[in-house]
Amino acid sequence: MFEFRFSSLIKAVLLFACVLGGCDYLSELDKLKAELAELKTQAAETRETADLRRQEWSELKAAKDKLDLQLQHEKELIQQRDLLDTQERKLIGEITYLTGSMTAVVEKARSSAIGTVIPELKLPGRPALHNAKIFKITDDSVSFLHEDGVANLNVKADELPVEIVQKYDLGPKSLHKGLQNLMNQLSAPSK
Amino acid sequence: MKLPLLFCLALGLTGTSCERHADLKREISALDATFKQDEAATRQYEKDIAALGGKDAVPRIIEQTQIKQEQLRPLELGNPIRERKLTAIETAFARLKPAAEAFKAAQQQK
Numbered sequence: 089m090f091e092f093r094f095s096s097l098i099k100a101v102l103l104f105a106c107v108l109g110g111c112d113y114l115s116e117l118d119k120l121k122a123e124l125a126e127l128k129t130q131a132a133e134t135r136e137t138a139d140l141r142r143q144e145w146s147e148l149k150a151a152k153d154k155l156d157l158q159l160q161h162e163k164e165l166i167q168q169r170d171l172l173d174t175q176e177r178k179l180i181g182e183i184t185y186l187t188g189s190m191t192a193v194v195e196k197a198r199s200s201a202i203g204t205v206i207p208e209l210k211l212p213g214r215p216a217l218h219n220a221k222i223f224k225i226t227d228d229s230v231s232f233l234h235e236d237g238v239a240n241l242n243v244k245a246d247e248l249p250v251e252i253v254q255k256y257d258l259g260p261k262s263l264h265k266g267l268q269n270l271m272n273q274l275s276a277p278s279k
Numbered sequence: 280m281k282l283p284l285l286f287c288l289a290l291g292l293t294g295t296s297c298e299r300h301a302d303l304k305r306e307i308s309a310l311d312a313t314f315k316q317d318e319a320a321t322r323q324y325e326k327d328i329a330a331l332g333g334k335d336a337v338p339r340i341i342e343q344t345q346i347k348q349e350q351l352r353p354l355e356l357g358n359p360i361r362e363r364k365l366t367a368i369e370t371a372f373a374r375l376k377p378a379a380e381a382f383k384a385a386q387q388q389k
Contacts, residue, residue, distance in 0.1 A: 102286070113296045120303040127310045134317040141324035144334045151340040152331050158347040165354040172361050179365065183372055190379050193386045263379045270368050270375070278360045 180274055187267040194257045194264045198225040201256060209234075212246060225256055227265065 201222050209217040209232070217234040224231035230248060231240045241247040243259030257263050328334050 106292075109293065113300070116300065117296075117303070120300070120307065124303060124307050124310070127307060127314060131310050131314040131317065134314055134321065138317040138321045138324065141321050141328065145324045145328050145331075148328055148331045148334060148337055148340070151337050151344065155340050155344045155347070158344050158351065162347060162351055162354075165351055165358060168358050168362075169354055172358060172365060175365050175369070176361075179368060179372065182376075183368075186376060186379055189383060193383050197386050257382060263375055263382055266371070266375050267379065270372055273364070273368055278357065278364050 176274065180271075183267060183270050183274065187264065187271055190257075190264040190267055194262075198256050201225060206232075209252075210249060211241070212249060214247070225258075227262060228259060230256065230258070 202225070204222050206220045206222075207218065209220040211217065217232055217236070217239060220232040220234040220239070222230060223233055228244055229240055229242045230252060231238065243253055248258065253259050253261075257265075332340070
């Protein structure tokens with residue numbers, strides 16, 4: 089005959105509760121494990137995507153930075169070119185003005201010297217000319233009519249005294265020639 | 280005697296399971312944080328990429344850079360040459376100018 093015992097009931101209830109709790113725990117554990125597995129997959133995918141985007145961004149940024157650097161460099165070069173243009177214009181202006189005025193002064197000095205008589209023209213390394221009358225002046229020489237005839241004295245051969253060379257701006261060291269040479273250099277293309 | 284033993288066993292089991300449970304939850308929450316961080320980073324990168332003209336812009340930008348480089352070459356080569364030339368002319372002019380001015384002044388006095 090069945091005999092009811094209170095302790096058996098408690099044991100049964102406890103056992104049932106334990107089984108129920110265990111089942112619930114296992115089910116919860118399974119859910120968490122599934123969630124974790126899914127999250128791991130998603131996290132891996134997201135990490136992969138993030139890495140890919142970072143790589144794309146890095147490439148794009150590097151390319152953009154290089155372009156920006158080129159643009160900055162262009163700005164600097166253009167600025168430098170503009171400064172050179174200004175410097176060139178200023179030089180052209182100054183040299184053109186001085187060359188023009190210098191050429192005019194030299195031409196005037198030379199033309200007004202025609203007919204001038206020098207009583208005694210001392211020459212380097214040769215006898216002096218007496219009553220030497222200037223009748224022609226070129227960039228490199230001066231021609232004289234003198235008591236003994238005609239003399240065409242050349243600067244390059246050091247036949248003329250320094251005072252005459254400087255006075256009429258003659259020879260390779262001529263100032264107006266030097267200025268004209270600078271003008272030619274300015275107009276010549278840069279090498 | 281069996282009842283307390285059973286009770287203790289149940290309690291022990293519950294404790295262990297709770298700990299395992301908490302470990303898993305911690306792992307999930309850490310992974311979730313990383314996941315969200317990566318998602319945010321991806322979104323930020325996409326925004327930055329869009330701001331820079333999109334990922335397809337790379338070849339175009341590289342081409343632009345190359346074109347610009349070609350365009351700048353004459354200036355890169357020409358500027359220093361011009362600078363040297365102008366400096367040399369300027370120096371020569373600075374040397375000639377006082378002499379020329381003196382020559383002019385001397386001639387004008389006559």
